[in-house]
Amino acid sequence: MTDTPHEDESAPATMHGCPVTDSRGQVVIHLGRDRYLEVMRVLVDEGFAMCVDLTAVDYLDYMDRSLPAGVEPERFEVVVNLLDIGQRRRIRARVQVSETDAVLPSLFDLHPGTEAMEREVFDMFGISFSDHPDPSRILMPEDWIGHPLRKDYEVGSIPVQFKGAPT
Amino acid sequence: MGLSDVIDDGLGGLSHNVITGRLEDLVNWSRSRSSWPATFGLACCAIEMMASGAAHYDIARFGMEVFRASPRQADIMIVAGRVSQKMAPVLRQVYDQMMEPKWVISMGVCASSGGMFNNYAIVQGVDQIVPVDVYAPGCPPSPETLIHAIETLHTKIEQGEIMRRRSESGAGAGIHVTEIPASSVPVLLGTR
Amino acid sequence: MTMIADEGAQELRPRSELTAREVMREVGAVLRLSEAEAAKLGDLPEDPDEDQTMVINMGPSHPSTHGVLRLMLELQGETVLRCKPIIGYLHTGMEKTGEQLTFMQGGTNVTRMDYASPLNNELVFSMATEKLLGIDGDIPERAQWMRMLLSELNRMSSHLLFMATNGMDLGAVSMMIYGWREREEVLRFFQKVTGLRMNHNFVRPGGLAADLPAGWRDDVLRILDMLPERLEEYDILMTGQPIWRERLQGVGVITPAEALALGATGPILRSTGVEWDLRRDQPYLRYDEVEFDVVVGTYGDAFDRYAIRLAEIRESMRIVRQILDRMPEGDYRIQDKKVTPPPRARIDESMEALIHHFKIFTEGFKVPEGEVYVAIESPRGEIGCYIASDGSPTPYRMHVRAPSFVNIQCLPHMMRGGLVADAVAVISSVDPVLGEVDR
Numbered sequence: 105m106t107d108t109p110h111e112d113e114s115a116p117a118t119m120h121g122c123p124v125t126d127s128r129g130q131v132v133i134h135l136g137r138d139r140y141l142e143v144m145r146v147l148v149d150e151g152f153a154m155c156v157d158l159t160a161v162d163y164l165d166y167m168d169r170s171l172p173a174g175v176e177p178e179r180f181e182v183v184v185n186l187l188d189i190g191q192r193r194r195i196r197a198r199v200q201v202s203e204t205d206a207v208l209p210s211l212f213d214l215h216p217g218t219e220a221m222e223r224e225v226f227d228m229f230g231i232s233f234s235d236h237p238d239p240s241r242i243l244m245p246e247d248w249i250g251h252p253l254r255k256d257y258e259v260g261s262i263p264v265q266f267k268g269a270p271t
Numbered sequence: 272m273g274l275s276d277v278i279d280d281g282l283g284g285l286s287h288n289v290i291t292g293r294l295e296d297l298v299n300w301s302r303s304r305s306s307w308p309a310t311f312g313l314a315c316c317a318i319e320m321m322a323s324g325a326a327h328y329d330i331a332r333f334g335m336e337v338f339r340a341s342p343r344q345a346d347i348m349i350v351a352g353r354v355s356q357k358m359a360p361v362l363r364q365v366y367d368q369m370m371e372p373k374w375v376i377s378m379g380v381c382a383s384s385g386g387m388f389n390n391y392a393i394v395q396g397v398d399q400i401v402p403v404d405v406y407a408p409g410c411p412p413s414p415e416t417l418i419h420a421i422e423t424l425h426t427k428i429e430q431g432e433i434m435r436r437r438s439e440s441g442a443g444a445g446i447h448v449t450e451i452p453a454s455s456v457p458v459l460l461g462t463r
Numbered sequence: 464m465t466m467i468a469d470e471g472a473q474e475l476r477p478r479s480e481l482t483a484r485e486v487m488r489e490v491g492a493v494l495r496l497s498e499a500e501a502a503k504l505g506d507l508p509e510d511p512d513e514d515q516t517m518v519i520n521m522g523p524s525h526p527s528t529h530g531v532l533r534l535m536l537e538l539q540g541e542t543v544l545r546c547k548p549i550i551g552y553l554h555t556g557m558e559k560t561g562e563q564l565t566f567m568q569g570g571t572n573v574t575r576m577d578y579a580s581p582l583n584n585e586l587v588f589s590m591a592t593e594k595l596l597g598i599d600g601d602i603p604e605r606a607q608w609m610r611m612l613l614s615e616l617n618r619m620s621s622h623l624l625f626m627a628t629n630g631m632d633l634g635a636v637s638m639m640i641y642g643w644r645e646r647e648e649v650l651r652f653f654q655k656v657t658g659l660r661m662n663h664n665f666v667r668p669g670g671l672a673a674d675l676p677a678g679w680r681d682d683v684l685r686i687l688d689m690l691p692e693r694l695e696e697y698d699i700l701m702t703g704q705p706i707w708r709e710r711l712q713g714v715g716v717i718t719p720a721e722a723l724a725l726g727a728t729g730p731i732l733r734s735t736g737v738e739w740d741l742r743r744d745q746p747y748l749r750y751d752e753v754e755f756d757v758v759v760g761t762y763g764d765a766f767d768r769y770a771i772r773l774a775e776i777r778e779s780m781r782i783v784r785q786i787l788d789r790m791p792e793g794d795y796r797i798q799d800k801k802v803t804p805p806p807r808a809r810i811d812e813s814m815e816a817l818i819h820h821f822k823i824f825t826e827g828f829k830v831p832e833g834e835v836y837v838a839i840e841s842p843r844g845e846i847g848c849y850i851a852s853d854g855s856p857t858p859y860r861m862h863v864r865a866p867s868f869v870n871i872q873c874l875p876h877m878m879r880g881g882l883v884a885d886a887v888a889v890i891s892s893v894d895p896v897l898g899e900v901d902r
Contacts, residue, residue, distance in 0.1 A: 217726030260391030
């Protein structure tokens with residue numbers, strides 16, 4: 105419903121050489137790490153000048169998700185939502201990030217607003233962003249161990265006991 | 272009325288109405304009627320705490336409207352909201368900076384028990400960090416609930432012993448208060 | 464107030480540890496300048512020695528940081544050279560908890576993020592779930608209009624809260640009383656409709672939890688009739704008042720380019736003159752069928768942000784009046800057996816209905832695989848919900864793009880070169896809600 109009527113119905117299967125899919129009417133471009141910065145830069149030139157959101161998903165328990173042909177599923181995905189204010193359209197980029205080498209180039213120089221978002225992704229998922237101006241934790245205490253939103257990180261709930269409850 | 276009348280006739284020498292009572296009652300009464308809360312708003316409950324300070328609920332009726340930003344001037348800490356692992360040391364320090372006697376109201380289920388957020392980030396009950404006197408239930412507690420909690424605390428203050436320190440009462444989480452012994456040299460009044 | 468909790472690298476680093484590039488990069492990147500251009504900006508004293516500057520710590524327990532925001536300010540005299548917000552003091556692990564709760568329960572979680580506008584949070588979560596289910600086109604008309612009614616009333620109550628806190632932060636303490644007085648009227652309506660003053664969990668996937676109560680129209684009309692007069696009072700107390708204008712005009716200025724680069728949305732972006740309101744530009748619910756104006760500012764200062772919010776209360780009232788005229792009859796939730804529990808009366812007579820009811824509330828409903836991002840306009844800006852589903856009744860990943868989290872990044876740029884006395888005015892004008900900053 106938040107999609108724009110301007111969106112191209114016959115969205116091409118590729119855009120700048122990267123596979124493009126349609127997710128419930130929303131345009132999603134799938135990127136690898138090697139072309140991440142380059143495509144992001146091109147998208148800015150195309151009008152997607154505002155980065156509204158940058159987050160990540162840990163697909164540890166869900167590696168068999170559907171991805172377009174040619175995209176190798178990795179454990180982590182960084183999801184970037186871009187907005188074109190002029191033409192009122194959105195595009196979402198899903199970037200595969202491997203577990204063993206969880207590093208992505210930072211978007212800071214392109215979208216300074218991603219500074220806090222990338223720190224949050226680092227804090228919650230342990231994905232580092234190279235050339236980030238301030239690569240530190242943001243939400244958890246500085247001496248915290250682990251990255252809470254990873255799927256192999258426990259929720260950390262303690263069992264609730266109702267004292268005096270009939271057993 | 273001269274002082275000599277009292278010396279001669281005892282209390283019968285007083286010509287006006289006088290109420291006698293225990294000093295403890297007087298102190299407790301004044302403490303409960305002018306307990307100043309520290310602003311310790313954390314989350315949703317803070318909004319309701321501020322709402323109870325505003326026009327409609329008006330906790331000035333209970334001598335509580337003076338929210339103090341400095342813990343040094345506050346008597347009651349209303350922990351209003353969820354306490355995260357990162358905030359816990361800060362909360363403890365603010366509590367330590369408050370002067371004795373001091374009381375704590377744990378406002379809302381998040382502060383009281385972690386509430387619905389039973390996870391890595393939230394301290395499961397602020398009573399693990401500071402001793403709590405009154406727990407106010409609700410998510411968030413409506414201002415009426417907070418006022419009820421405050422009234423409950425006032426009753427507690429009025430019935431408390433003024434000189435008893437918390438470490439002796441055994442309440443809370445084993446807080447130890449170091450008492451500085453008073454000067455052994457007697458203070459003489461009226462002499463220069 | 465000094466803190467024993469040392470957050471190490473998260474804090475503002477002393478100047479001696481920084482390279483010139485690091486200092487200039489932050490400013491230059493936002494202005495989209497090259498490093499050489501940024502170095503020439505020169506509107507601040509050139510590289511002061513460390514013994515001429517002072518770092519002060521504000522918060523996290525501070526009366527005017529709107530919750531548990533902590534700021535570290537580097538000052539030279541009264542001038543703010545650098546500023547760094549340190550957040551996370553209210554981190555609640557809501558995105559992790561969101562993965563434990565079913566789509567049916569998820570509303571209880573998201574509604575506690577932005578506690579000043581809980582209905583908007585529920586709305587965006589419900590809309591994202593509906594999009595994943597593929598039922599977003601089938602929501603009944605009455606549900607859509609009811610959602611709009613609640614969303615706009617919530618915008619009013621949120622902005623009234625801003626009026627109260629903004630006044631209080633700037634020393635107009637009686638404004639706090641006035642703002643709350645009006646907000647109570649709206650909350651009373653919410654309590655009548657949803658049963659709660661805050662954290663309603665009323666907007667659910669598929670519709671709403673209940674229909675509007677009898678007499679709701681009179682209650683809304685009472686609010687609408689009362690508010691214009693009260694807002695005039697605000698104008699007299701604040702808008703036209705020289706002291707108020709002096710304190711806000713020209714304070715915390717941000718340019719359109721900076722705001723766009725930082726991803727700021729809502730009143731902050733609009734205060735710079737950029738007309739961007741999702742209600743108009745990417746309409747959801749039935750916003751394309753009502754008339755309202757998108758209020759924009761000119762200077763991008765704290766006064767513009769205040770004035771925009773005041774004007775938005777009036778625009779919301781205009782929308783609510785149109786909703787009152789056009790509220791259709793019908794169902795308040797979708798009659799889709801998959802997501803809607805059976806009506807209470809059916810449970811008494813039918814075993815199947817009872818089982819169905821039980822299953823929906825214990826197991827929840829399964830949501831097809833996929834991922835969506837849905838964004839709506841909350842009082843603070845674009846609130847978005849990104850949900851990835853693996854086909855189970857709980858979201859595989861639930862992320863909320865919180866407007867305050869992004870907007871708070873504007874603080875260093877608004878404060879740079881300003882006076883420390885204006886810091887509180889700037890924080891207040893951003894109107895962050897720390898619950899959604901830290902989530």
